[in-house]
Amino acid sequence: MNIGxxxxxxxxxxxxxxxxxxxxxxxxxxxxxxxxxxxGPDEVHVLRFIKRARTLGFxxxxxxxxxxxxxxxxxxxxxxxxxxxxxxxxLETKIAELQxxxxxxxxxxxxxxxxxRPDCPILDDLAGTSAQQTPKGH
Amino acid sequence: MNIGxxxxxxxxxxxxxxxxxxxxxxxxxxxxxxxxxxxGPDEVHVLRFIKRARTLGFxxxxxxxxxxxxxxxxxxxxxxxxxxxxxxxxLETKIAELQxxxxxxxxxxxxxxxxxRPDCPILDDLAGTSAQQTPKGH
DNA sequence: CCTTGACCTTACCATGATGGGAAGGTCTAT
DNA sequence: ATAGACCTTCCCATCATGGTAAGGTCAAGG
Numbered sequence: 001m002n003i004g005x006x007x008x009x010x011x012x013x014x015x016x017x018x019x020x021x022x023x024x025x026x027x028x029x030x031x032x033x034x035x036x037x038x039x040g041p042d043e044v045h046v047l048r049f050i051k052r053a054r055t056l057g058f059x060x061x062x063x064x065x066x067x068x069x070x071x072x073x074x075x076x077x078x079x080x081x082x083x084x085x086x087x088x089x090x091l092e093t094k095i096a097e098l099q100x101x102x103x104x105x106x107x108x109x110x111x112x113x114x115x116x117r118p119d120c121p122i123l124d125d126l127a128g129t130s131a132q133q134t135p136k137g138h
Numbered sequence: 139m140n141i142g143x144x145x146x147x148x149x150x151x152x153x154x155x156x157x158x159x160x161x162x163x164x165x166x167x168x169x170x171x172x173x174x175x176x177x178g179p180d181e182v183h184v185l186r187f188i189k190r191a192r193t194l195g196f197x198x199x200x201x202x203x204x205x206x207x208x209x210x211x212x213x214x215x216x217x218x219x220x221x222x223x224x225x226x227x228x229l230e231t232k233i234a235e236l237q238x239x240x241x242x243x244x245x246x247x248x249x250x251x252x253x254x255r256p257d258c259p260i261l262d263d264l265a266g267t268s269a270q271q272t273p274k275g276h
Numbered sequence: 277c278c279t280t281g282a283c284c285t286t287a288c289c290a291t292g293a294t295g296g297g298a299a300g301g302t303c304t305a306t
Numbered sequence: 307a308t309a310g311a312c313c314t315t316c317c318c319a320t321c322a323t324g325g326t327a328a329g330g331t332c333a334a335g336g
Contacts, residue, residue, distance in 0.1 A: 060322075
């Protein structure tokens with residue numbers, strides 16, 4: 001099968017398949033006489049694995065590690081779990097960060113009349129002119 | 139004051155100050171005879187505004203809009219509130235996405251023995267071999 | 277046999293926001 | 307005068323992805 005079909009079946013764009021090959025995440029496939037890349041079901045399976053890992057927010061580097069462990073039949077599941085746990089922690093840190101932003105902004109939006117007058121607590125906060133920087137006592 | 143001091147006082151790196159100037163977010167400052175950029179308290183105030191907006195997750199583009207509104211004394215606060223509200227919605231979408239990832243991964247990690255044996259539900263999920271893709275009924 | 281359109285190939289550029297470094301000029305304190 | 311800390315511009319790298327351009331290939335149909 002050609003790269004376009006592999007892309008369709010895996011959900012990974014042809015562009016990205018070539019990229020993954022270039023950075024060594026997947027091995028170069030066979031080529032036809034006319035230099036077309038040829039993929040089989042196994043390659044598509046690997047691409048699906050990659051797609052799923054990326055969807056779950058693993059970086060390409062983490063995905064490479066998971067892929068290595070997947071191919072290693074003797075690996076310990078503990079290793080995989082460590083990668084996943086570390087990733088969960090990173091995700092949670094990011095979530096907390098975003099939630100902090102939402103909290104601050106929500107507070108400001110609530111304080112803002114949102115009318116036609118120029119007075120605006122949101123800008124005042126950004127400018128650092130007013131005393132309160134962030135919701136403290138709400 | 140030179141760019142280094144402006145950087146210290148605003149929390150924006152000298153590198154980024156030059157970048158913001160390059161992309162037109164801030165206007166080019168005066169220069170000394172020896173071509174050094176010169177900043178005053180007003181410029182630092184603008185940089186602090188930018189820093190705060192970026193910290194709250196506004197893109198540079200959104201920051202530019204907010205900056206424009208800040209400088210416009212006649213603007214309506216409604217405009218500012220709209221930008222902030224839109225941004226909050228985007229942040230919340232992102233949070234929900236990350237939470238979805240965490241949920242799926244947590245489920246998988248719980249199912250994984252994490253011992254020295256090669257059996258690993260996490261890899262099984264990534265590979266798409268098992269029936270359940272994602273916690274459905276848990 | 278030839279054309280058309282869909283596909284493939286490589287190579288280069290762009291994104292967004294930031295950091296790193298090199299090569300060279302300037303300023304300040306000793 | 308010299309050392310060291312600063313400044314200048316210019317180029318490159320990141321991370322994952324998309325776009326585009328120029329050219330080769332293939333299958334179907336006239």
